[in-house]
Amino acid sequence: MSNSNAQKNKAIVLKAFDTLFNKRDFTAAERFWSPNYIQHSAHIESGRDGLFNLIKAAPPSLKYEPGVILAEDDHVIVHGRFSNIGLPVNWIAADVVRLMDGILVEHWDVIQDEATEEQSKSGNPMFGDSFPK
Secondary structure, eight states: OHHHHHHHHHHHHHHHHHHHHHHHHHHHHHEEEEEEEEEOOSSSOSSHHHHHHHHHHHHOEEEHHHHHHEEEETEEEEEEEEEESSSSSOOEEEEEEEEEETTTEEEEEEEEEETTTTTTTSOOOOSSSSOOO
16 A cells, blocks of 8 residues: 555544544544444444444543554554543543545454553553543
């Protein structure tokens, strides 16, 4: 894959995530997610509707922050933070997305609770340069 295609796919995923998770613009988000979206996450019901319904049920304060993003062929991986999700702690996630013709068609993730400074054995935050407040 050319570097320009990798950059294009990364930009699509970042815009899609911002549109759905931060802006909650479900109509616009439909342009990014395939109606036949395949979901592999244990936290999300199957299909595009499963994902959209999860976000509709989340607190309005939900925020997504992307971190490191990598792309190869038709796959993009984003390491990010979901905060204000209605749980006692934030989630740190590595989301793997497969695109086809610029549309998100498949998703896998690895999610864990974000550690506080007191919980971190390494003394380093799991996301970004600082621990959650």
